[in-house]
Amino acid sequence: MAENHHEYPRMLGALLRIPFQAIVTKIEAGLRARGYTDLRPAHFVVFQHIRPEGSRITELAERAQMTKQSMSELVHYVEAKGYLEREPDPRDHRASIVRLSMKGEAVNNAAREIIRQVEEEWSNQIGREQMNALKQGLMAIIRVIEVENSNQ
Amino acid sequence: MAENHHEYPRMLGALLRIPFQAIVTKIEAGLRARGYTDLRPAHFVVFQHIRPEGSRITELAERAQMTKQSMSELVHYVEAKGYLEREPDPRDHRASIVRLSMKGEAVNNAAREIIRQVEEEWSNQIGREQMNALKQGLMAIIRVIEVENSNQ
DNA sequence: ACTATTTAGTCAGTTAATCTGACTATATTC
DNA sequence: GAATATAGTCAGATTAACTGACTAAATAGT
Numbered sequence: 001m002a003e004n005h006h007e008y009p010r011m012l013g014a015l016l017r018i019p020f021q022a023i024v025t026k027i028e029a030g031l032r033a034r035g036y037t038d039l040r041p042a043h044f045v046v047f048q049h050i051r052p053e054g055s056r057i058t059e060l061a062e063r064a065q066m067t068k069q070s071m072s073e074l075v076h077y078v079e080a081k082g083y084l085e086r087e088p089d090p091r092d093h094r095a096s097i098v099r100l101s102m103k104g105e106a107v108n109n110a111a112r113e114i115i116r117q118v119e120e121e122w123s124n125q126i127g128r129e130q131m132n133a134l135k136q137g138l139m140a141i142i143r144v145i146e147v148e149n150s151n152q
Numbered sequence: 153m154a155e156n157h158h159e160y161p162r163m164l165g166a167l168l169r170i171p172f173q174a175i176v177t178k179i180e181a182g183l184r185a186r187g188y189t190d191l192r193p194a195h196f197v198v199f200q201h202i203r204p205e206g207s208r209i210t211e212l213a214e215r216a217q218m219t220k221q222s223m224s225e226l227v228h229y230v231e232a233k234g235y236l237e238r239e240p241d242p243r244d245h246r247a248s249i250v251r252l253s254m255k256g257e258a259v260n261n262a263a264r265e266i267i268r269q270v271e272e273e274w275s276n277q278i279g280r281e282q283m284n285a286l287k288q289g290l291m292a293i294i295r296v297i298e299v300e301n302s303n304q
Numbered sequence: 305a306c307t308a309t310t311t312a313g314t315c316a317g318t319t320a321a322t323c324t325g326a327c328t329a330t331a332t333t334c
Numbered sequence: 335g336a337a338t339a340t341a342g343t344c345a346g347a348t349t350a351a352c353t354g355a356c357t358a359a360a361t362a363g364t
Contacts, residue, residue: 011264012271013175014200015290020168022297025217027165042321048166058341065177070322072342094330094341112163119164126292130285134293137286138167140278145174194350210312222351224313246312246359 023118030114036107038081046071046078047100047108054099056089083107175270182266188259190233198223198230199252199260206251208241235259 010018024041031039049055049063061071075098078084083104089095100108123131162170176193183191201207201215213223227250230236235256241247252260275283 010291010294011267012287013172013179013263013267015287015294016168016172016175017200018297019290019293020165020172021217023165023168040320048169056341065173066321067323068342069324069344073321089341092331092341094328096342111165115163115165122293122296125296126289130289130292133282133285134289135164135167137278137282137289138171139162140282141171141274141286142162142167144274144277145170192349208312218350219352220313221315221353225350241312244312244360246357248313 023115026118027111027114031107031110034110036110039078039083039107043074043078046074046084047104047111050084050098050100052099054087054097056095056097058095060098078104175267178270179263179266183259183262186262188262191230191235191259195226195230198226198236199256199263202236202250202252204251206239206249208247208249210247212250230256 024044027044028041045064045066046060049060057071057075058068060075061068064071075084075086079086079098083101084098085101085104086096086098089097119131126134176196179196180193197216197218198212201212209223209227210220212227213220216223227236227238231238231250235253236250237253237256238248238250241249271283278286
């Protein structure tokens with residue numbers, strides 16, 4: 001809200017939003033170009049939050065800040081398209097563990113590759129030094145956010 | 153996708169996403185706390201893109217990268233709640249101009265204030281210097297994005 | 305000048321994304 | 335072992351966004 005506009009200086013919200021949106025758009029387009037046409041932006045959260053050893057649905061829901069019912073649906077869809085595998089959790093028979101399938105790993109790598117390319121392009125334009133400063137700043141803020149969240 | 157995780161270094165996508173999400177969450181909570189309970193995140197785009205002199209619906213739709221039908225609905229809702237005023241465009245009788253009402257300006261200012269506070273808090277944590285470097289870097293990237301978009 | 309085309313916006317209907325509430329089955333606590 | 339909490343699903347509702355068809359006004363072409 002009220003974050004933008006060429007005329008007066010942009011607020012931090014818009015400063016973060018515009019590059020983030022741009023990168024999301026590029027990931028979408030890049031995945032489509034590579035033939036992954038059955039994944040929509042909503043499904044990205046599954047890939048964003050799943051751990052390499054696999055995650056529970058409840059855990060994914062929590063990390064993505066949505067209800068477990070909604071996450072359950074997303075996982076179902078993504079699993080049905082072959083990007084996920086699911087197995088019962090041996091320690092807790094109520095739960096199941098979802099992890100990326102080989103196809104899932106492949107999209108994930110494709111997405112990483114796209115992001116890497118975008119970073120490189122931007123880095124070429126603004127300079128490696130400024131890009132590094134930017135990343136350091138973002139990491140510092142993320143650490144602050146994580147502290148806030150942990151002792152909320 | 154594949155942007156996160158404590159274990160290995162985060163990708164640029166996650167570096168941008170996490171602070172952006174955090175700020176959106178804070179804006180939501182802050183507006184709710186100030187009594188603006190009828191605005192949902194979807195409506196924020198209207199405020200983000202409207203120009204001080206007012207904007208057309210088609211223009212807002214374009215800037216928000218959505219269809220004019222969808223934007224039309226959002227504008228309707230936000231207008232019905234009293235945040236917007238609408239008047240016919242004297243230059244083009246097909247179009248109308250929407251602009252913020254006094255109530256609309258008030259939420260906008262509230263949102264700006266919330267963002268300013270978040271920036272200040274973060275700045276206190278990471279240091280004014282690093283915050284400035286971060287903002288400079290984001291602005292530089294936004295300039296790159298704007299050039300890309302203009303000669304796409 | 306008038307016909308054809310484009311543009312601004314709405315109406316109607318659909319799909320996608322997310323929510324709430326109720327439920328089953330398994331775990332945990334006391 | 336009974337009471338309570340947790341993981342996940344099912345069903346239904348709401349919200350967000352889309353496509354297609356349309357009206358009215360503006361612009362372009364001849």
